[in-house]
Amino acid sequence: MFKNKDSYKKGYIDLPVDPSLNIKDEIKRMRSEKNAIILAHYYQTGDIQDIADYVGDSLALSRAAEKADAEIILFAGVNFMAETAKLLAPGKKVLIPDTNAGCSLADSCDHVEFRKFLDDNPGRTVITYVNSSSEIKAMSDIICTSTNAFKIVESLPAEEKLIFAPDRNLGNYIARMVNRDMLIWDGACHVHEEFSLEGIIKLKKENPDASVIVHPECKLPVRMVADFIGSTGALLSFVKKDKSMKYIVGTEPGIIHQMNKSCPEKTYIPAPSTDSSCGCSECNFMKLITVEKIYNTLKFEEPEVFIDESIMERAAMPIRRMLEISDKLGL
Numbered sequence: 001m002f003k004n005k006d007s008y009k010k011g012y013i014d015l016p017v018d019p020s021l022n023i024k025d026e027i028k029r030m031r032s033e034k035n036a037i038i039l040a041h042y043y044q045t046g047d048i049q050d051i052a053d054y055v056g057d058s059l060a061l062s063r064a065a066e067k068a069d070a071e072i073i074l075f076a077g078v079n080f081m082a083e084t085a086k087l088l089a090p091g092k093k094v095l096i097p098d099t100n101a102g103c104s105l106a107d108s109c110d111h112v113e114f115r116k117f118l119d120d121n122p123g124r125t126v127i128t129y130v131n132s133s134s135e136i137k138a139m140s141d142i143i144c145t146s147t148n149a150f151k152i153v154e155s156l157p158a159e160e161k162l163i164f165a166p167d168r169n170l171g172n173y174i175a176r177m178v179n180r181d182m183l184i185w186d187g188a189c190h191v192h193e194e195f196s197l198e199g200i201i202k203l204k205k206e207n208p209d210a211s212v213i214v215h216p217e218c219k220l221p222v223r224m225v226a227d228f229i230g231s232t233g234a235l236l237s238f239v240k241k242d243k244s245m246k247y248i249v250g251t252e253p254g255i256i257h258q259m260n261k262s263c264p265e266k267t268y269i270p271a272p273s274t275d276s277s278c279g280c281s282e283c284n285f286m287k288l289i290t291v292e293k294i295y296n297t298l299k300f301e302e303p304e305v306f307i308d309e310s311i312m313e314r315a316a317m318p319i320r321r322m323l324e325i326s327d328k329l330g331l
């Protein structure tokens with residue numbers, strides 16, 4: 001999928017940056033010289049979010065990629081997001097600072113096994129979460145994000161039988177709200193799967209005034225103790241309009257940077273994880289991206305994202321369908 005010339009083996013350009021340089025000013029200078037834009041996901045570190053042209057969740061970033069009039073799109077996020085940008089802007093050079101930035105959820109849906117699953121269950125409309133590879137998108141009828149998943153499902157004719165992939169938690173969350181014949185692929189994101197129900201309950205007892213807000217990729221028991229469930233963008237919007245002053249946040253804690261910027265007077269407590277390796281709920285893939293790698297990527301214009309021509313158009317089609325429906329629904 002990726003053709004990165006000399007940087008391919010490492011997956012990123014690992015060159016030291018001259019410490020006398022003001023790296024953020026240099027990024028700004030190169031960005032304007034090269035007519036480049038930087039798109040950053042909410043799960044990136046705060047310093048990356050602060051140098052980006054657009055910060056958002058998957059739906060907002062897909063739109064930004066589609067509408068970008070820059071020649072270069074540098075994607076501070078994970079591989080499937082950079083691939084989505086390339087699918088929506090095939091004529092542009094799309095760069096990702098580290099091709100090791102995968103996604104456990106996208107990886108939980110292998111394209112050979114998924115093909116077999118579709119063949120075993122023919123005649124169903126395939127709705128696929130954007131957190132998936134281009135190969136999986138090319139087998140899908142329509143893509144969704146956590147922002148629009150429920151509305152996308154609702155927009156399809158009632159008689160259509162459905163397949164939802166790859167996230168079982170988001171799929172189950174939607175299935176509980178709609179009365180649809182829907183088969184759900186058994187995939188998950190390791191970050192959202194590992195939020196600790198006991199840890200959240202303990203935090204809530206210690207902070208009874210805090211609202212629990214979680215992402216729909218979390219497991220059902222965690223969702224059941226939540227005061228609000230929503231996509232990353234929806235959690236941010238909720239915090240802005242809600243009256244609470246304290247939140248236990250059940251998603252990747254990168255979003256807390258934007259919450260702090262929007263409502264600095266409020267308190268945000270990251271929900272604890274059962275992951276014993278770090279005890280935190282950071283996405284190790286998202287956190288592979290650094291300001292130094294962004295500098296080198298912009299400087300050398302590598303690694304660049306290339307998608308196999310044979311699936312390019314087919315994989316872009318269900319994403320465009322999602323954007324059209326989202327526009328109609330005002331999402």
Ligand code: SF4
Nearest residue numbers: 103104105189191283
């Ligand atoms: S937080 Fe989960 S879904 Fe998001 S990029 Fe990381 S592994 Fe993938």
